[in-house]
Amino acid sequence: MVAGDLIPWLIDSDPALRWQVERDLLHESPAVWEATRAKVATEGFGAQLLARQDADGQWAGGAFFPKDFDPDGPDAAGGGQPWTATTWSLNFLREWGVDSAVLRARRTVELLEANSRWEYDNLPYWGGEVDCCINAWTVANGVWLGADISGIVEWLVEHRLPDGGWNCEWIEGSTRSSVHSTLNSLRGLLAHEIVTGGTEATRAARKSGEEYLLQRDLFRRLSTGEPIAAWVDHVAYPLFWFYSVLNAADYFREATRLDAARPDPRMADAIALIRASRQPDGTWRQGRRVPGRMWFEVDVPEGEPSKWLTLYCARVLEWWDGESER
Template structure:
């Protein structure tokens, strides 16, 4: 099977990344394809769902009609402003596209966090939420330096972060902050304090093989080895390795077991299955669980290409 052709036979949000990361197409060809994301397919559908008040589904973290009971019975909702902005960034909408810029301005002007009514791009109190706010803000052209400084002050002695009251970090929370920090330096250039914080956080993860407990040696969570998309707040080894790749850092030998897991999941036809998305309300279905997944195949392909390119020639 021609996997590249199959990947290109898809939504513009996938096509432009395949052209950039797999095909190595000229920059102008990539840019032309990327310009379609805000106006065609999934990107356009997400933008269409924005409410007049600037939010998605009536809330910053949770929809307007969301309740603790809904959370218990149906799972977390992924249709609110925070998760939609994250998905729009994943899809790669061009931030300066007039439609995108206008949508983000409405968020900045009107959307408040549920915690204490803070302005959206000022963040709130949880590190994992603030990390994702930094990522979205920087991606869409906001200055997130103040929230970055706060997160730097909250880094734990072991190198990571945790949204809960604990002196021990978590993979999931640390990933959320790392995504914000990587976006920050990619937009603004090297920053010694932020780069050092990224390296400390990655050391926390590498010391655990990217998915194992430090003392037990056992996988911390089963889903750390489950390749879901969209990613939401879930950590998994494919997601963290794609982030390390995007940061411009070289592969670390301590990721070899995680890389082996990725290789083992590749089907005989060269594709990876879409292993699902997290339970809860979603805006629409991107891919069908259990079927070959274009997102998983794209991400796994570029991660393995990055890893293999750094290995010595035997």
């Protein structure tokens, strides 16, 4: 799926990206990619982010926002939130492949239990709060680190909406699901199921959320068949909380492998959108970047060939093409 002349370009990258190229695109033996993955905690992005962890276990002094974040200040005025606080930092470290033992050796779970509180109602970190997406990331990070997040898992199951998905605006009275909230909730439930096997209730919730997206072909309005919004096929790295056909397809790539299932044919048009965005040189270009303060740069500016997006898109297409023809 990736032209041979792009391989040196992809391999010449941070260990956080390189081990995934080795595993998912080059199909190297575990001995090769695991050796590269082990470097993430000591070199490059992973090491830099670990070095920024506070003595109290947090990053930037806060659970979801930095301690110094002013909702009426320049960060908010610029249209973006900072991406430096604890939840976002843990998300990056987990997604980059840092061994959870590194964080456990730092007593991160215990320190966050003692010191970190959500900005919403000062609730304890591992107990979650009222936002579906935040709770889903806490589940994913918790099962990765070995924290007790069983209460949040039950909360996610209980807060599924009648149409099968989730919406973080339920607290404001919303009764219709959101693609953003649904995809993020699914990722949390999938992470939990991969580690624990899940329960009958969590598996049923995951399947209903998947059906919510599949009924819409991942990008269409159920009522009209028109695209949900102009941004559904626009992609940029980091993905953060934003929905796109790539983000959704990457989720289904992981979920079908857990389920030993073939891709659902209702995804075909969404996959075609991903395929169509490939450039003549075989790369995928960085889309419009999400504003917000970062600890350091992890990808290229808008319009340039992105190694991260080329990895994500190429492995989704390889999965789709290989499994659909099986």
